[in-house]
Amino acid sequence: MRTIKKPFFLKPLCYHLKGLSMLVGIVIFSMLFNCTNEGVEDLVVVESSSSKVMQMKSTTPGAPQHLTSLPGMAMGSAIGLDGDLFVAQSGASGSILRIDKKNGEVSTFVSGLPGSVVPIGGVIDVAFLDDKAYALVTLVGSFFGDDYINGIYRIDGPDSYTVIADIGQFALDNPPTGFDYFLPTGLQYAIQAYRGGFLVTDGHHNRVYHVTLDGEVTEFKVFDNIVPTGLEVSGNTVFVTQAGTAEQFHQNSKIVSIDSKSMAVSNLATGAPLIVDIEFNRGRSLFAISQGEWAGEAEGDAALPNTGTLVKVNDDGTLTVVADGLDRPTSLEFINNTAYIISLTGEIWTVANVAGPPYGM
Template sequence: MSGLKGAQGSSIGPGHALYVTEPSDGRIVRIDPDTGAVTTFASGLPAAIPEIGVGGVMDVEFIGHTAYALVTLVGPDVGGHNAVGIYRIDSPTTSTLIADIGAFSLAHPPIPAFFVPTGVQYALQRYEGGFLVTDGHHNRVLRVTLDGRVSELIAFDDIVPTGLAVAGRTVYVAEAGPIPHLPQNGKVVAFRPGSQTAINVAAGARLLVDVEFGRGRTLFALAQGFWAGKDGDEGTPAQPNTGSLVRAERDGTFTVVAGPLDRPTSMEIIGNTAYVVTLGGEVWTVDHIAGPPHGDHSSDD
């Protein structure tokens, strides 16, 4: 399907439907994965600030039948008037801030500090009754409880963490890598809570933005593609039609499953089909992705 406005994050929710965020409109839509039919699931969330071009509703996740939205780059530090954090969807038009991640970031800045004090949160992942959140600007993964407590789970060097996946207690993180997002810096790493370091799972894809498990615990990642910007262009997307869906192999490399893709932002896997969301407001399917189970990285979970 097509016609969304700057689609960003995604999740599988009630009815096994695909839920996708539209940051520019402060909206989450529900997409029927069989027909592509689109309906508005939630609206009225803080929208992206037009002058910035990124931010707003970045991701959506469900606990049971309740949806939660991750909102970033809408605070006073960037000229906005809203709170940065996780919002619970209470009705199709109302929501409640349950965790003020912006306030946590202001009170607990990374070392060294970065130029957006409230951070740039990218992905939201359900985890042990609460959530994990990546901050691609502050280079860390946060843990957030349903009663609003925020803590730092792990901090990284300048690697730009993006997408998240979980197997047992092991957390998998996609890394876009620092500017200029070279392919050797596009990695998937894994860690367990309490660890101060992460281990490399696979590397070699440009500007990774998501990671998901498919059948047989095969691990897939989403590469946005070739980035042709320069210093000072942080947050700008890759070049059109240079992205790809890749599979992690046991030898630590990636194999391209499908491409070229046009500036993908997130993906979900239902059965043996990947649903890829793009910045241009489209959702593409890639069928028969699994093949032999090359990527079982969770045998210790």
């Protein structure tokens, strides 16, 4: 793709920019009575016509179950209105889909957002703040032959929006230094609500931005050539996944934490290739997704199909595999104790009972 070393711009979700060829029955379960005690397994109440019987209930995560397949490619996601799952459709679609948490039905939440000639461009992620939805749009603009804005769009209706922040222009006015890059407006990847505004990662310019609702864009954290991707926030701590460059991600990518007061960065965990998203589940247990093993041919190549994993972040900095065999996952969410995993090809998979005792069901 290039002979100079550059950020592995965007997980291996795509092939070269020149020639971008591309790169559950839902598990909804009732929350039954759960009791734990020292030396006692989880128990659930099972009612029959004549009695209530206490039975042992497994705390082992279930196997991945296919929920539904979306049309086209999918990237970021969020839990939004009424606790449903919302998924950004990348490429030319310009839409965000809503998946009903009760029955798995898919509907179009908004359409008419900017699409991109790049399969992983256009609407790449979605976030909610004060019951309003916001779309992150990237890989558009003059470099790609259109006049769209790379930035954050507030969703005003099913086919209307307002641009609230032009991140691409900020990138043009404040170019990165210390490494080679070729996309002048960057490649914004993930958006996360943060203190009345948003944090946004740029996997090509290796930065995390802070963006206000008034459109002010500032650098929250600047990295070396490590390709920041997924985001999560807890109190004063910001968690960032670092996919790494082509020379790095096929080995071990990283999860780091940023203290928003001191801005100190700490290595939190490593041990999986191309970690691209991170989310808290119940009990403040932290999970991440690895997109999979590198095909090993050229920078920008996709991960090998069906090599992705869902992993749990351990206190000692290691990762435990919860589910494997996933096909290039791009985003992770939790509803109750079930993981919802979105894949590059638009499939949604669930893994039930992810968190163990005392938080598992």
